[in-house]
Amino acid sequence: MSTDSYQPYYQQQLSEAHFEQNTEGFQRLLNFGNVTQEHQQALQGTVICALSDYALIEVGGSEAVQFLQGQLTNDVKQVSSAQAQLTAWCTPKGRVIATFYLLQRGANYYLLLAADRLAWVFKRLQMYVLRADVQLRTATELQVCGFSTTQAEQIPTCFTLPEVNQVEHDNGLSVLTIPAATGTRCFLIAENLQSTWDACLEQGATPAGRSAWNLLDIQAGLPWIETATAQAFIPQMINFPELGGVNFKKGCYTGQEVVARTHYLGKIKRSMRRARLTGNSDCQLTGTALAVADDKQSVGQIVQAAVHPDGGCICLAVVKTDVVTPETVFLQQQPEIYLEWLE
Known part of the structure; x- marks a missing residue:
């Protein structure tokens, strides 16, 4: 999300931040001035990462589950307030348009994605709503950051870390644990992350940017599709079945025929x-x-x-x-x- 859409929780470190602006106008906070230290801490210590270039699409309405079930590669019916999932959206030819984490907050569902895909994905999703009782909106009020640690004693007491792909909600803060090569890491999502960010710093976490988070994604083998790679791969090419991002028993969805045929014929x-x-x-x-x-x-x-x-x-x-x-x-x-x- 754009850093000027809300007061950034990393305001105290803003003078040291290095940004990169993409073609969609979103700013990616790369680092806070010491890439080597941030990356070393990401691999061997504790970091709290400013993720200004992630976005969330809210999906609501009485037919939200049916709508998402017909679009995404994973079984949306398995998502609950406590259970999230990695998933993807494909073209009719099975090419991945975007990758997401899908989670539920309250009565609504949220698609967490790379912000440079937000405008394109949102516009295209709206085309599929038709007359369904589904409401889409960009959840610009929500902030996102990432926490990672290899040292259990540096986990703040202000939130609880659930198991991988599970979510804990407490006082408006959603904690979504995701795969890590070593240690534990999670997305933190809330309308105001200031107190959570500060608590992590007080516990000894190093402030870091998307560059360090990207390194952790690579170590974990977790791909994020951005504009430069949109529609370049089918899910099997980016190891999505192995990551739990595809359900081959859920039934029809956009691109399912190609994805299923590749799976059952084994021609990757x-x-x-x-x-x-x-x-x-x-x-x-x-x-x-x-x-x-x-x-x-x-x-x-x-x-x-x-x-x-x-x-x-x-x-x-x-x-x-x-x-x-x-x-x-x-x-x-x-x-x-x-x-x-x-x-």
């Missing part, structure tokens, strides 16, 4: 892997095409990348499944930069 030509990039790169690589020496066509794309505190960049990359030899895949426009598989 590309998949997502973690990799380290050799050479010098600025790590702003989302959507960057990948190549190999003996193929003029692209063999994949980078989903997201981040600076690693040990040096260089790591990334999530979707590549052809038959491209398995390390150090043969490189950036199509920077052939001196190769990928080294991390797993």
